Amino acid sequence: MAVYTSVSDEALAAFLAEYELGEAVAFKGIAEGVENSNYYLETTKGRYILTLFEKRTDPADLPYFIGLKQHLAARGFSCPLPVAAKDGEALRRLAGRHAVIITFLQGLSPRRPNAAQCRELGRGLAQLHLAAADFEMTRENSLGPASWPILWQGREANADALEPGLADKIESDLATIRGAATLSDTLPRGTIHADLFPDNAFFLGDRFTGAIDFYFACTDALAYDLAICVNAWAFEPDGAFNFSKAKNLIAGYEQIRPLQDDEKAAFPTLCLGAAIRFFLTRLVDWTDTPADALVKPKDPLDYAARLRFHRTAESIRDYGGE
């Protein structure tokens, strides 16, 4: 939950005057997202989300994120559409931050996704990959494999404090990943969401209605995005792997975009890499977040449990693939 930046009435009114959206009739901070400040904004013309970008988002990346959402929406993929102001620009300034108004997307984020939702999410992820196929902008994955040894440096004792012996296992995982370092270059690449967790996916019942929060999107191996989703959707709160959910997720994806043999062969390593990525960023947040911070860091050990599973997986069949 997060609203870091407050917006005065005068600032909001002056900001809205730059758009053709009428006047504000409701404005409420939303307790969602951990990177940026989000407000529910209702105007006399419709309903929107106002996002203020906080320090963790690099301003140089914002045109990419906005361009991607505009591209996806134009291709019929359901995602929030950045709204241009009267001068045609969607990316603006408010309360000392970069800011954007995006359209309001209906749907609910599943707190505990079911297998049918996993299948729909798989289809949605593949649709996103296909819709983005002709998106011409690129962005390096700043949290890709090259960043992991840097994130890890000096955190060994923190890992062992969480779980004795964990540091050695992470070292060994990083060695495995070094041995497969070319994967993300040789596999089919494209634009990936890179953070399509349940709280970034909307459903009405079991129907996928769209994805939000594209602020980790980048250019990388498409199958790595699916591996991130397996980590995010197919493990239970107690850390147990749910074979049925993973199987449905992969099957849904392959209904729209069948995986190549090399993607299938790489799948356990991609899943291991995805788990390392989220373990490491959570470990950094866990270690660095001041005790009085507004946002509670997520437990890195959730991902230590996933890593245990991925270390034993030998093929995509262990994930319900074929």
Place this chain on the structure above:
Amino acid sequence: MAVYTSVSDEALAAFLAEYELGEAVAFKGIAEGVENSNYYLETTKGRYILTLFEKRTDPADLPYFIGLKQHLAARGFSCPLPVAAKDGEALRRLAGRHAVIITFLQGLSPRRPNAAQCRELGRGLAQLHLAAADFEMTRENSLGPASWPILWQGREANADALEPGLADKIESDLATIRGAATLSDTLPRGTIHADLFPDNAFFLGDRFTGAIDFYFACTDALAYDLAICVNAWAFEPDGAFNFSKAKNLIAGYEQIRPLQDDEKAAFPTLCLGAAIRFFLTRLVDWTDTPADALVKPKDPLDYAARLRFHRTAESIRDYGGE
């Protein structure tokens, strides 16, 4: 900002099935309020707020709060209306909490109220008092003068740690208030909001569109409610008293409900009491809130500054009244 209790999709769907509100199409935690969990809830029938009552709200008081809002709404005072389920009951259970769905109220809470809004707020407060005049339920003010010595007990060192010498001044204020202890019984009494801060008041432009968050409402001296508003609306962030805002607030109130002479005579003491009440509850929160809490406690010193002003005030004329 606060969402303390999360609600699963299944629990929400089962809960909504008890109403005639259709199905949920959006559900977002709201970063507002510090006592309860609030969600923006959009269904196929309309837009609502779902409130889950956390531990600081006494369940025995909930029928009073709900009854009051129903009464005010029936009298044409704009406030969120509790929505009854199919069985006629508005107060229900969800996720282990007492819960209520209320209607969505349009308007924006002013971050920095202007004098025109203060006048409108004064009118709105008086309208609330008149609309509640024939509300038959009563509730003792659990944060009234009798509670202040209890809240204060053992906090002397905490006060002096915030500002050297503050404890003695608070002792002296409490003595002043003891000397005027009968005020809240002898002045005109009725139902008061008791927490009508700017974040609990909605406006469209300068027009007051309603009040929310009645969870401190109680039976007490009506003029004490106005004194709370003077504290909440007529001081600047730096602690400076804004004569024009207070004058407008009182004038707006008197346009609808003129104050009696005894209320005017008591006004400086009522303002002092209101400042003591918020100083003490903030001091308790400041002292007792764990460092890693999700909600940042508000600074008690904001009210130490108000107390300094009230100690020097001699009559309602010092507040812009007549």
